[in-house]
Amino acid sequence: MSEPAPHRHGLEAFFATAESTPDARVEIGVLSNRGFLNVRLDPRKQQNVRTAEQVLGQAMPLVANTYTSGRHRVYWLGPDEWLVETGAGDAATLGGELTAVLAGSGAAINDVSGGQVALRIAGADARTVLAKGCTLDLHPREFGPGQCARTGLARATLLLAAADAAPSYTIIVGRSFADYLCRWLAHAARPHGACFSTR
Amino acid sequence: MAAAQPNRLQHGGRIDRSRPLAFSLDGKAYTGFAGDTLASALIANGVALVGRSFKLRRPRGIVGGGAEEPNAIMQVGEGAKTQPNLPATQIELQQDLVAHTTRGWPSVGFDIGAISDFFGRILGAGFYYKTFMFPRSFWNYYERAIRLSTGFGEAPASPDPDAYEHMNAHCDVLVAGGGPAGLIAALVAARSGARVILADDGNEFGGSLLAGADAIDGAPAMDWVAGVVAELREIPDCVLLPRGAVLGYHDHDFLTLAERCVADPRGPGDATRRDIRPRARERLWRIRAKRVILAQGSFERPLAFCNNDRPGVMLASAVSTYIHRYAVLPGRHAVVFTNNDSAYRTALDLAGAGVKVAAIVDSRAGGGGALAAQARVVGIPVLQGRVISDVTGKNRVRGVSIAEWSGDSWENVTSTVRIDCDLLAVSGGWSPAVHLHAQAGGRLDWDESQLCFRPAHASEKQRQSHDSAGAGNGRQSLNECLTDGLRAGTEAVAKLGLEPAAIKAPAASSAGEAPIEALWRVPAERDADRCPKQFIDLQNDTTVADIRLAVREGYRNVEHVKRYTALGFGTDQGKLGNINGMAVLAAALGKTIAEVGTTTFRPVYTPVSFGTVAGESVGGLYDPVRKTALHESHEAAGAPMEVVGQWHRPWYFPRAGEDLHAAVARECLAVRNSVGAMDASTLGKIDARGPDVVKFLERIYTHNVGRMKLGRCAYGIMLGEDGMVMDDGVMARLGENHFYLTTTTGGAANALNWLELWLQTEWPELEVYLTSLTEQFSTIAVAGPNSRGLLEKLGCDIPLDRDSFPFLTVREAVLAGMPASLFRVSFSGELAFEINIASHFALDMWRKVLDAGREFAIAPYGTESMHVLRAEKGFIIVGQDTDGSVTPVDLGMNWLLSREKDFLGKRSLGRPDCLRKDRRQLVGLLSFDQRTVLPEGTQLIEKTGRTTPVPMCGHVTSSYHSACLDHPIALALVAGGRARKGDTLFAALPGSEPVPVQVVSPVFYDPKGERQNV
């Protein structure tokens, strides 16, 4: 493993050719070099949660459909399932540490960095564009920063999180759906003007 | 310009005389004004004839002023943008609008089909059933002739270039209808802090106030409307949707609404940049509301008198609308015919606009209330206790016959007076628009004093989240509507737990009214079945006589009568005539209207275009295209794609000049003789682990999972509880309590849900976690005798020889500098490795594999070659060689069924049906002619011959030309097939003689399996 191959999210071609409009009211971006861990453990065994939190250096969200921010983002996916978003280079190490400290607890840690793509949807009309394909109530009173939900957008299943009140949203989607989803978002955003970013 | 609009008033109306708009109807040019509808502009131009009736081809004119219009159904726009079935009363006039009448072939003025008026008697109720069904075989001819001379316009022939979109929305209170009741309900809700959506299908809020000269709090009512709308616009969480028709009230307070956007100056984005931002033509709102207030007003009913369909017979309220809202006069010499007080207002409106009102004909012996007195004051003759017994004029009303009437509605009368007129304004009372209430499951009560169905709220209110208000709730005066709207809005916010804002009900003037009296069928000089036609449903030409005929022929239920007479079948869904029809039915049956009841109210409320329903998700966005990590490379290689589930997989990799067959033959031979590489990334992959994982998987899979050693792979199948094969795949044991499962491409999601179902609901005590890794890992299958050499060339940190890395094992390795899991499994029967690699590295790995393979003449191969290679080996594809009715025993997989444990579906394999000797079993087939590739799905028969029916004994499931065997091969399911090896069957091919085939083993190539195990 002398030269690690570059991380490819598969959207390189899409973002290379997407044309931004001036005065765009929606930003569609891809967040490169992210690493992801899927964490399964039984939260009723409180020791497991504490152990994981020590390694993560932050709290695990135990309230449904919320996430915590710190060194990483930890999203609630289900009552015994979380997604840790971290740097691409950190996922393997962090996953190894979690696996080690949770050995024998029944927990399951999987590195899913290769299977996830993180997108950013922001701007004045971001909420409107999302509402074209998502049945969640995205009103800031109902879905504000700190909240997330696995849900449907267009015809893809994904994790949607309110990143900040700007507003901006984070979408984490299975990589095979990412190209379709970006095309759908770009289409839905046309009346609002869209700009495309990679970061 | 105005001179071109002979019926336009000089003053008044909500039109903009400074903005003339040119438009055309049937190629003839006209001019109207901004603010007009197509209907009002046509009336302004004196166009009376707008269509022909559906069945009898009678000339028809504009009847209504809104969604209820049955006659003026237009085709708007041309070419790809054309839209059929739009009522002229709802088409906002635009510059250069091109409209066509839809029911007048060859033209509205001269209609060849009008000859059928002559045959009116034979075209009575149920005429399709009775006239054209015998002999049955002739229906095709009848139908063609009928279709040619009828129809409601044309669907566009090319793709719609316009954009459409969907919008999901949530609100605390949805108010449907922006008339007086809806406006005040929305105002109180919004002021109380509720998230409000206020929708109205018109282009302006105001509802009935747009059509009158009412005053609220001493000022013009439209001033009050403007004030409320201005305030609502300033409230951030209040969404105003003019041009928004609520189409349907669905389960759990989900409502659909179609918004026409083009003429909307608001809308998303920056209005000044509209030119470069394609805006939606229509938007479908999908609204989830906590509370719903239905304030859609009411529809005026016509009266059923002889020749009541002549152009110039118009609803009284529509006449008022045209005068007040559009400043047009629908006629110069008017007669008003009514059984209630509201039409007196129209008479006063007409007189006020300078129209001579020759008479108000009131069927009530006692006449009207305060408005009648006003009419007399302005000099309009009021004829009480009289009815209109007939209408003269064909393409336009010329006069009416009037008869005295004693009050018994079915008695024949004698006409005594004839009055000339060109406009007959009619009112038969009002029906609240209860459609959405009924769609929501609300019941209706018959109100005998107002003669209408109104929402039954009192008993159900506690359970419902919707309420009705205003005229739609049976309230009649403006004052009552405002009070009721305020009540509904206040109650809605209180139910939401909000503090209702205090609002004083605005006050409107009101006049004392005399009660309505029933007049469901107007008496004529002859009885109902012999007098000139008395139409109930104008769009479908359903008459009083038709309904009575249906009853004589034995129809009793309102739903049956509807279908037999086509009452309410049109694009207007009977908004005009349904209640009259039900009353006529009730009279014919000797029942009350309440006993007969209504037909079912179904979505949609008004016609909606397909584009609106389809929304954003059209073209390439219709269904997700799932791409593997290697997609970019496949595309660059020019590989055609095969859609598998939602995945796009390379089908084959053609070289210059190659077709599918040539490419597949080359690819297959490369795998058999050297090496090929395939993208197998779409296989489902599941990480299964936990202390109880073995116990769990033993119950799911049919083989002995616990006996698998660490690092071993095994082929496994999952059965449904019915014993039928559900999914299959290779699994690997990665640790004591850690497995890696693969599933079929198409079944990946279902398989995981199936596992979770058992884990979560039946065996929650088992500590197992299942995590999908389908997206995480890409799979590159490297197959062929040179595959080992290829991996060695790539650089692998583990030994790859047979003893160190035997068949059906898994190893972690670093391959070409990248971490990967290597599986020694084979779906081709050759020595093969499957490289599992994190998807973000997969493209680099694929390129390295192809690079390194060059010296072996490696061939990337697609799904077609994969199918051929596996079929040569007799390997099945679940879902192709199985169809949900195939057991593992049928497939000859008894060796996979453990006798030592229970597993899902095991008990079913012992059911008598699964033990039948004649079950269809997997076999191979060879064509005797060595060249016929049987189409998949071909039925197999025992013998040829002309005796029908021919018993079928099986069917072909997979069929290909095998390049390495140089003849066709097929897999088939044949009744009792395993015992029939060597038998001859016949493949029944369409259009040719049956082809003889021989039943053979399904394994055509390397039956001992030596090649994969080297």
Add this chain to the structure above:
Amino acid sequence: MLLITCPWCGPRAETEFSYGGEADIARPLDPDALSDAEWADYLFYRGNPRGPHREKWNHVHGCRRWFGVERDTVSYRIARSFMLSAGGPGADADAGPESGGDANTEQED
């Protein structure tokens, strides 16, 4: 479109869920002890009632949990959603086996 309350995620649109048929059908502990008729009864026969129906739903596009819904098959009114097993993660440990950790998610009053 139904509004279904997931016991974990709260009310969500029907499109996020998949239907799993009648609830409360326990798999026989010893299938081999059953007659063919008894096994067929478990396998094929369902109540299909007119009125309240306890059924399984999977929040397949959400938290991936299976849970129970009591739905009226005539009015489609949903009386409540409930967890199917008290032993499931995130369930209230004190919830009795019958109530199965009723999430008390009345949707309509």
